[in-house]
Amino acid sequence: MKKKSLIYFIVTCSLLVVIALGIGYWYIQNFAQKTIHLSTPEQTFVLKRGTSVASLAKQMEQEELIADASLLPYLMKINPELQGIKAGTYSLATDMTVEQFLQLLVGGKEVQLTVQFVEGKTAKDWLKILQEAPNISSTLMDLTLDEIAQKLNIDGSLEGWLYPDTYNYTNGTSDLAILERAHQKMKTTLQAIWDNRDDDLPYETPYEMLIMASIIEKETGVDAERAKVASVFINRLRYKMLLQTDPTVIYGMGERYTGKLLSKDLRDATNPYNTYIIKRFPPTPIAMPSLASLEAAAHPDKTNYIYFVADAQGGHVFTTNYKAHQKAVSEYWRLIREKQQ
Structure with missing residues (x-):
């Protein structure tokens, strides 16, 4: 009897652990698909060199990208491809999920x-x-x-x-x-x-x-x-x-x-x-x-x-001798006077 009870207890605990892990995994994946909040359409995010995962979660909360980022370390742990975030300045997109946000930081494609x-x-x-x-x-x-x-x-x-x-x-x-x-x-x-x-x-x-x-x-x-x-x-x-x-x-x-x-x-x-x-x-x-x-x-x-002078129209008059140049200069000033009248 005692042996059966022990087996029943172990099976029950194992099931509870599996159920707990399943619920935890669901919460983490649900967190990954949450949309971050942008205060402006062209908002940027600056990740400083040496920022830890815990610091990143805190920064996300402080900048109000998400209300609660406590699951961030777990999300990154069960998804190794989301680790290796790179310092930089990033342009955030509307309707970006937490997972997409992390993929942006991992990719290192700065604004x-x-x-x-x-x-x-x-x-x-x-x-x-x-x-x-x-x-x-x-x-x-x-x-x-x-x-x-x-x-x-x-x-x-x-x-x-x-x-x-x-x-x-x-x-x-x-x-x-x-x-x-x-x-x-x-x-x-x-x-x-x-x-x-x-x-x-x-x-x-x-x-x-x-x-x-x-x-x-x-x-x-x-x-x-x-x-x-x-x-x-x-x-x-x-x-x-x-x-x-x-x-x-x-x-x-x-x-x-x-x-x-x-x-x-x-x-x-x-x-x-x-x-x-x-x-x-x-x-x-x-x-x-x-x-x-x-x-x-x-x-x-x-x-x-060998000479040129403005033509008062945005271009220039080009001439080959001084006499022609002087005539072009006189014409320029005549046009200027007309515009001022």
């Missing part, structure tokens, strides 16, 4: 943030954009432009050496890392274009072509005009003429420029960027040139133009 560097802007402009970009680790704020150039192994000015583009990054990426990518892309692009440039261009180095591209960038925003603008400057160099381009003077004036260029500014011999006085090129680029301007500098149109 991609972007910063856009616009052509025609200066290094100073770009650094301000970096400072205002979200979730970037700032390491350059207290450095000068020359010191930043040294960190990028640039021998000279930072200006012109960064490629205009939209750059993706993840949370915590350093500002230097982004600039390194922009610099490497400009170096590679410049060299490729230099290697395929037209013959007999009056450049001594790829850097001079980079300077030319920056001038073209500042002179026109019309793609169809870039190669024509380049031809003017190429012709002037060939004829041993001064470049005489206003944007270089303005760049050299820095904060002294108030929006209007005066005759005395064009006579200022102390401005190293004053191409109304200096021969050939200014000492550095004056902006970050686009691919279109680099290509124009390497493949200028073949023209006889």
Whole structure:
């Protein structure tokens, strides 16, 4: 009798354990399929390096993704594929379940943030954009432009050496890392274009072509005009003429420029960027040139133009002699006066 009772007891306990395990498993699987709560449609979740499972459960509760995350450790234990979560910043989706949330952390696919560097802007402009970009680790704020150039192994000015583009990054990426990518892309692009440039261009180095591209960038925003603008400057160099381009003077004036260029500014011999006085090129680029301007500098149109002036319509009038140029200038000011009336 005692033996039968013992067997009955063992069987009963075993059944109770199986039932308990089954109920526990059901609760865990039910927990896995619960939908996390998002407070905003584009909510992100930041998982710090070294976060334990218990800390993750607590963080989920604190951020109100789920009311009770106490079953999280058990869910991860019975599902080994949900272990191995990776630190990072993740974009959460609407109707995402707890299981899908963990799969996201295990996959390590972080949300991609972007910063856009616009052509025609200066290094100073770009650094301000970096400072205002979200979730970037700032390491350059207290450095000068020359010191930043040294960190990028640039021998000279930072200006012109960064490629205009939209750059993706993840949370915590350093500002230097982004600039390194922009610099490497400009170096590679410049060299490729230099290697395929037209013959007999009056450049001594790829850097001079980079300077030319920056001038073209500042002179026109019309793609169809870039190669024509380049031809003017190429012709002037060939004829041993001064470049005489206003944007270089303005760049050299820095904060002294108030929006209007005066005759005395064009006579200022102390401005190293004053191409109304200096021969050939200014000492550095004056902006970050686009691919279109680099290509124009390497493949200028073949023209006889040596002058151009704005046409008050968004483009320019190109001329081959000073008399025609003066006529185009007079017409420009006539149109400006008409618009102001």
